[in-house]
Amino acid sequence: MKLKVNGSEYEIDADPDTPLLYVLRNDLALNGAKFGCGLGQCGACTVMVDGKAIFSCLTPMLVVEGKEITTVEGLGSIDNPGPLQRAFIEEQAAQCGYCIAGMIMRAQALLQKNPDASDAEVRAALEPNLCRCGTHMRILRAVRRAADLMRTAAHGSERRAP
Amino acid sequence: MTSALVTRRSVLAGTGALVVSFSSISRALTQTLDTGQREKPPLPGSLKENPFLDSWIRIEADGRITIFTGKAELGQGIKTALLQVAAEQLDVPLASLKLITADTSQTANEGFTAGSHSMQDSGTAILHAAAQARAILVVEAAKRLGVTEETLKTKSGAVIAADGRKLGYGELVSENFLHLEAQPQSPLKDPASFTVMGKSTPRVDIPAKVTGGAAYVQDMRLPGMVHARVVRPPSYSASLTNVDTAGAEKLPGVIKILRDGNFLAVVAEREFQAIKAMRALSAAAQWAQKPSLPKQSELPATVMALPSQDTAIIDRRQEGIVAAKKLEATCTRPYQAHGSIGPSCAVAVWNEESMTIWTHTQGVYPDRQAIAQMLRLPPEKVRCIHVEGSGCYGHNGADDAAADAALIARSLPGRPVRVQWMREQEHAWEPFGPAMVTKVSAALDEAGDIADWDYAVWSNTHSTRPGGAGSLLAAQHMAEPFALPAPKPIPQPEGGGDRNAIPLYHLPSARVMHHFLPAMPVRVSALRSLGAYMNVFSIESFMDELAEAAGRDPVEFRLKHLDDVRARDVVMLASERFGWDSFQRRLGRGCGFAFARYKNLAAYCAIAAEVEVERETGRARLVRAVAAVDSGQTVNPDGVINQVEGAILQSASWTLYESVGFDDTRITSIDWSTYPILRFDAVPASVDVHIIDRPGQPFLGTGETGQGPAAAAIANAVANATGKRFRDLPLTRQRIKNVIGV
Ligand code: FES
Ligand code: FES
Numbered sequence: 001m002k003l004k005v006n007g008s009e010y011e012i013d014a015d016p017d018t019p020l021l022y023v024l025r026n027d028l029a030l031n032g033a034k035f036g037c038g039l040g041q042c043g044a045c046t047v048m049v050d051g052k053a054i055f056s057c058l059t060p061m062l063v064v065e066g067k068e069i070t071t072v073e074g075l076g077s078i079d080n081p082g083p084l085q086r087a088f089i090e091e092q093a094a095q096c097g098y099c100i101a102g103m104i105m106r107a108q109a110l111l112q113k114n115p116d117a118s119d120a121e122v123r124a125a126l127e128p129n130l131c132r133c134g135t136h137m138r139i140l141r142a143v144r145r146a147a148d149l150m151r152t153a154a155h156g157s158e159r160r161a162p
Numbered sequence: 163m164t165s166a167l168v169t170r171r172s173v174l175a176g177t178g179a180l181v182v183s184f185s186s187i188s189r190a191l192t193q194t195l196d197t198g199q200r201e202k203p204p205l206p207g208s209l210k211e212n213p214f215l216d217s218w219i220r221i222e223a224d225g226r227i228t229i230f231t232g233k234a235e236l237g238q239g240i241k242t243a244l245l246q247v248a249a250e251q252l253d254v255p256l257a258s259l260k261l262i263t264a265d266t267s268q269t270a271n272e273g274f275t276a277g278s279h280s281m282q283d284s285g286t287a288i289l290h291a292a293a294q295a296r297a298i299l300v301v302e303a304a305k306r307l308g309v310t311e312e313t314l315k316t317k318s319g320a321v322i323a324a325d326g327r328k329l330g331y332g333e334l335v336s337e338n339f340l341h342l343e344a345q346p347q348s349p350l351k352d353p354a355s356f357t358v359m360g361k362s363t364p365r366v367d368i369p370a371k372v373t374g375g376a377a378y379v380q381d382m383r384l385p386g387m388v389h390a391r392v393v394r395p396p397s398y399s400a401s402l403t404n405v406d407t408a409g410a411e412k413l414p415g416v417i418k419i420l421r422d423g424n425f426l427a428v429v430a431e432r433e434f435q436a437i438k439a440m441r442a443l444s445a446a447a448q449w450a451q452k453p454s455l456p457k458q459s460e461l462p463a464t465v466m467a468l469p470s471q472d473t474a475i476i477d478r479r480q481e482g483i484v485a486a487k488k489l490e491a492t493c494t495r496p497y498q499a500h501g502s503i504g505p506s507c508a509v510a511v512w513n514e515e516s517m518t519i520w521t522h523t524q525g526v527y528p529d530r531q532a533i534a535q536m537l538r539l540p541p542e543k544v545r546c547i548h549v550e551g552s553g554c555y556g557h558n559g560a561d562d563a564a565a566d567a568a569l570i571a572r573s574l575p576g577r578p579v580r581v582q583w584m585r586e587q588e589h590a591w592e593p594f595g596p597a598m599v600t601k602v603s604a605a606l607d608e609a610g611d612i613a614d615w616d617y618a619v620w621s622n623t624h625s626t627r628p629g630g631a632g633s634l635l636a637a638q639h640m641a642e643p644f645a646l647p648a649p650k651p652i653p654q655p656e657g658g659g660d661r662n663a664i665p666l667y668h669l670p671s672a673r674v675m676h677h678f679l680p681a682m683p684v685r686v687s688a689l690r691s692l693g694a695y696m697n698v699f700s701i702e703s704f705m706d707e708l709a710e711a712a713g714r715d716p717v718e719f720r721l722k723h724l725d726d727v728r729a730r731d732v733v734m735l736a737s738e739r740f741g742w743d744s745f746q747r748r749l750g751r752g753c754g755f756a757f758a759r760y761k762n763l764a765a766y767c768a769i770a771a772e773v774e775v776e777r778e779t780g781r782a783r784l785v786r787a788v789a790a791v792d793s794g795q796t797v798n799p800d801g802v803i804n805q806v807e808g809a810i811l812q813s814a815s816w817t818l819y820e821s822v823g824f825d826d827t828r829i830t831s832i833d834w835s836t837y838p839i840l841r842f843d844a845v846p847a848s849v850d851v852h853i854i855d856r857p858g859q860p861f862l863g864t865g866e867t868g869q870g871p872a873a874a875a876i877a878n879a880v881a882n883a884t885g886k887r888f889r890d891l892p893l894t895r896q897r898i899k900n901v902i903g904v
Contacts, residue, residue, distance in 0.1 A: 032374035035380065036585070038437075075373075092368060096503075098378065101374060130503060130834060132553055133553045138804070
């Protein structure tokens with residue numbers, strides 16, 4: 001079966017009912033999506049499929065074949081972090097950090113669709129994701145900061161492109 | 163060539179001489195304090211148990227410096243704070259330092275990373291070790307350069323002479339250079355000159371965590387690694403009567419099924435194969451169970467009816483007190499869960515008769531001892547290496563998962579085994595924070611001051627941490643099981659169930675009783691702040707009731723009974739920054755205040771909270787919180803703020819929503835729908851944390867200081883908003899609605 005993850009195609013040899021989470025983590029050695037509950041209750045496993053945030057723990061690999069899958073690794077790297085990653089670093093928005101990749105992916109899906117999301121919309125979008133360390137205030141600030149970063153970047157490139 | 167030879171020879175010659183010079187420094191240092199033939203004062207922090215400097219710091223000839231700590235990163239930011247301390251006192255750039263954390267083969271034994279002790283124990287040890295190492299380097303450089311020590315400066319990993327000559331630390335060291343016993347006093351830098359300590363420093367672990375770097379034990383992928391899952395019994399009382407393993411054995415990828423008494427596990431090549439096999443095995447297993455749990459609805463009565471060992475932890479009640487008013491209250495707390503977001507996980511490999519375990523345990527040494535006992539191995543044959551997991555907030559399933567991995571790995575020599583618990587296993591099998599009951603009665607005198615105080619707390623132990631194999635689930639479930647060691651109370655001044663049971667307030671007549679309950683119907687252990695959460699909730703709720711009875715403002719009433727200047731400072735700062743005096747209470751909106759000094763010996767914390775209560779539903783929400791914290795010398799201010807923010811939100815979740823559910827046989831709160839916690843819709847509008855820095859003062863642990871004050875501030879705000887007092891945790895919407903509902 002073929003999966004398209006972070007812009008690259010992969011041939012995966014696993015049972016088609018295997019949840020995407022295990023394929024990402026074990027077959028592709030991507031650490032971003034985390035096992036939290038396997039029940040769709042915590043969001044630690046959140047990734048994007050065709051621009052939508054989904055629970056990878058509940059999504060069998062076969063239903064995402066041919067779709068565009070994005071994990072936190074697809075947003076940037078430690079040396080070149082994407083806007084959300086940068087914002088989370090700048091706001092120091094993590095304690096243990098186990099929930100954070102899921103938070104970032106859900107926020108990415110929101111901001112991609114709605115770059116001007118209000119605070120209330122950010123909260124509503126993040127509702128499925130749990131954080132046990134109580135990092136919520138910083139997570140909200142980081143998402144706000146990322147939205148600003150993305151907007152300035154968008155403006156910047158508009159202005160640069162004559 | 164010649165200069166290299168000279169350097170090497172003088173380095174070699176240096177070692178012995180150095181000991182002399184160093185002890186002469188420390189003699190000079192101690193002489194100021196010590197005139198007579200008194201005993202040496204104790205070494206600071208964990209140097210007491212691990213006095214050699216090279217247990218903490220090693221400097222290579224190429225200038226590389228490694229810092230060692232027996233404490234573990236739990237998401238509290240300890241790595242960064244310890245590196246700051248080392249960088250500051252050694253005068254080296256933080257980024258150039260390498261840090262090794264808890265590993266039984268490499269680091270000192272610092273027990274558990276718990277109780278807000280890391281900065282006090284390890285931070286203090288590294289502070290002094292680094293300062294002493296720097297002094298030794300200066301002595302060596304002075305000798306080499308033929309100048310006096312006073313003329314030398316240190317900067318960026320080098321000793322610099324007045325004439326500009328410079329010797330890198332690496333050039334100054336020789337083998338076993340820092341293999342010296344630490345001295346009680348250290349030439350610490352003047353806090354006014356700090357450039358790293360006391361400055362907010364970005365956490366070193368965050369970039370990898372937000373970009374998908376390998377950050378957790380869950381992310382380990384060793385060559386040849388296989389995946390295991392445990393089939394845990396359905397309840398504490400269950401024993402495995404029969405299991406037909408044939409079906410599971412035939413499933414794809416299954417390598418092994420392991421049964422040892424009530425311990426049942428499956429190993430497969432791939433993770434999801436292991437999960438499927440676990441499910442098949444679970445369906446095939448037959449268990450005998452019996453009702454063994456108390457009635458949840460009668461939990462407080464059950465707790466109080468358990469046989470108890472009673473200790474008066476203070477007993478200075480006076481006779482003949484004339485009371486103008488008398489008040490009393492009873493508060494209750496249910497069992498509450500750590501509820502780590504990532505279920506516990508460990509990787510173990512059994513190689514050449516030695517076991518190596520990567521674990522997110524809070525105590526690599528105690529865990530090693532327990533696992534070695536379980537496997538009937540000498541401890542030297544077991545190595546425990548800490549790798550981060552998700553936040554644990556105390557004793558969660560980490561040690562048990564490590565034991566599971568070890569037990570399974572021993573049956574598959576040479577193959578690394580990764581075990582991760584399922585969500586329902588973590589929720590059902592972690593050791594919970596114990597259910598507790600407190601009773602308090604007090605008298606006010608004519609002037610409205612507290613004249614008499616009588617307090618009692620009923621609680622199980624707050625630590626069943628390993629040390630012995632009997633603390634580990636796997637060892638309890640084996641065919642030849644180990645029994646849980648008899649629980650013991652944690653003595654004062656830190657205390658367990660009685661942690662913070664003694665108020666810091668000025669009380670002329672007081673008694674505090676600790677009713678320790680050895681029998682544990684439900685598996686319990688350490689949850690962040692132990693009994694302090696409940697005791698501070700109880701005491702600080704009651705302080706508000708007393709203030710009201712005395713006709714006083716709650717903040718003013720607290721100040722009236724507080725002598726400790728640092729306590730008064732946090733109380734005043736929190737109330738000022740909150741705008742306490744100008745707060746406009748209206749129907750459904752209230753404010754509340756609370757204060758405690760964690761363990762009466764760690765960080766001071768005062769919190770003011772604003773709460774909104776919906777009359778129709780009974781739903782209470784924390785709207786705003788303002789905290790003031792004094793952690794002594796602050797190392798990473800943003801780290802402290804992050805911890806206290808987290809403490810407030812987590813405590814709000816405990817206080818408003820959380821209780822472990824069970825029927826007569828089994829735990830029934832086994833996921834996030836049956837054990838709801840705080841979600842984004844209930845997150846406050848703002849949380850502000852203000853630090854009172856105390857440069858040069860000892861580090862005071864901060865990680866747990868917010869739990870109790872946050873709970874009480876919320877409860878007091880709910881009382882303020884509704885006019886009703888709620889003394890049973892959690893303050894669920896149902897409970898509130900039952901009392902105020904329209
Ligand atoms: S792990 Fe997928 S929602 Fe929890
Ligand atoms: S940062 Fe630990 S769970 Fe969110």
